[in-house]
Amino acid sequence: MEASAALSLQSCSWIGSEKVGRKTSGFARLSNRCLEERKVAMVRFGDPRRSGASIRTGHAERKIFCCHKKPSGSENFHNSFDEALVLKRKSEEVLPYMSGRCIYLVGMMGSGKSTVGKILAEVLCYSFFDSDKLVEQAVGVSSVAQIFEEYSEAFFRDNESEVLKDLSSMRRLVVATGGGAVIRPINWKYMKQGITIWLDVPLEALARRIAAVGTASRPLLHQEPGDPYTKAFAKLTALSEQRGKAYANADARVSLEHIADKKGHGDVHALTPTDIAFEALTQIESYVIENAAALNHRFILG
Numbered sequence: 001m002e003a004s005a006a007l008s009l010q011s012c013s014w015i016g017s018e019k020v021g022r023k024t025s026g027f028a029r030l031s032n033r034c035l036e037e038r039k040v041a042m043v044r045f046g047d048p049r050r051s052g053a054s055i056r057t058g059h060a061e062r063k064i065f066c067c068h069k070k071p072s073g074s075e076n077f078h079n080s081f082d083e084a085l086v087l088k089r090k091s092e093e094v095l096p097y098m099s100g101r102c103i104y105l106v107g108m109m110g111s112g113k114s115t116v117g118k119i120l121a122e123v124l125c126y127s128f129f130d131s132d133k134l135v136e137q138a139v140g141v142s143s144v145a146q147i148f149e150e151y152s153e154a155f156f157r158d159n160e161s162e163v164l165k166d167l168s169s170m171r172r173l174v175v176a177t178g179g180g181a182v183i184r185p186i187n188w189k190y191m192k193q194g195i196t197i198w199l200d201v202p203l204e205a206l207a208r209r210i211a212a213v214g215t216a217s218r219p220l221l222h223q224e225p226g227d228p229y230t231k232a233f234a235k236l237t238a239l240s241e242q243r244g245k246a247y248a249n250a251d252a253r254v255s256l257e258h259i260a261d262k263k264g265h266g267d268v269h270a271l272t273p274t275d276i277a278f279e280a281l282t283q284i285e286s287y288v289i290e291n292a293a294a295l296n297h298r299f300i301l302g
């Protein structure tokens with residue numbers, strides 16, 4: 001594995017969620033059983049800056065303990081205890097069909113892969129990983145933007161592929177992939193070890209979300225001229241034209257427009273991450289049931 005992560009996960013149990021399952025939410029009360037089931041995750045990464053071209057042969061191996069992290073965010077994605085309960089019930093319905101398969105969330109920048117992924121991991125008692133964060137740890141820097149600036153996009157993509165390769169041998173993970181992970185066919189080979197879900201969000205909503213937090217952490221958007229909304233919208237439009245077909249390789253699609261229609265909302269802005277997580281579980285359930293034979297074959301052969 002050249003200049004990329006060596007990752008080993010030894011019995012995992014990390015809730016990466018900062019925004020879900022607050023003490024006060026119904027969801028937190030429901031998730032106690034999950035907490036007991038979890039163990040500790042340990043991920044080892046090398047640092048290419050210390051070890052030269054190949055970190056696998058390098059001396060500096062960093063250990064990252066993905067321990068059980070108490071949710072600390074101030075935001076509560078669940079509107080009510082009922083909403084949390086409905087989601088938990090859905091997850092209990094889906095879980096027996098999963099056989100420990102991982103879930104890979106794909107979609108454009110800002111589509112909610114991390115936000116929804118944390119909720120899914122919580123309700124399924126899975127561990128959550130954000131592939132961008134794993135790449136940052138592998139390279140030994142604090143942001144993807146720094147990797148693009150100090151190395152290159154190609155270097156980032158190589159590391160991203162290596163991280164996905166390592167994750168592909170694991171079970172019971174929800175992985176929020178980077179928006180561009182879909183462009184390399186080899187990444188599909190890794191992600192298809194699990195179930196891939198495309199979060200399909202209208203460009204205007206994506207640009208609005210990204211503008212609210214700024215473009216600094218997303219180097220592909222930051223270079224564009226204009227205010228944050230304008231530059232995010234322009235670049236996302238171009239990327240979506242290039243990548244549209246690649247996202248459609250996913251096993252299932254979660255369309256926010258479709259959920260908004262079903263719920264009778266005028267637009268997608270009224271949807272909560274819990275609504276989206278619910279739809280993701282519904283799509284996963286249908287996909288797994290409809291493709292049981294093929295999935296078992298895929299899972300067994302690897």
Ligand SMILES: Nc1ncnc2c1ncn2[C@@H]1O[C@H](COP(=O)(O)OP(=O)(O)O)[C@@H](O)[C@H]1O
Nearest residue numbers: 108109110111112113114115209213271272273
């Ligand atoms: N359903 C939603 N409604 C409104 N804002 C959302 C929703 N989902 C995510 N966000 C916000 O959009 C931004 C991007 O979400 P994130 O989960 O980081 O996306 P990704 O991981 O796909 O890049 C974050 O600021 C997040 O809080």
Ligand SMILES: O=C(O)C1=C[C@@H](OP(=O)(O)O)[C@@H](O)[C@H](O)C1
Nearest residue numbers: 108109110144178179180218219
């Ligand atoms: O779409 C892309 O090419 C990228 C998306 C980003 O991840 P998010 O989708 O989590 O923002 C990150 O991997 C990098 O900035 C490149």
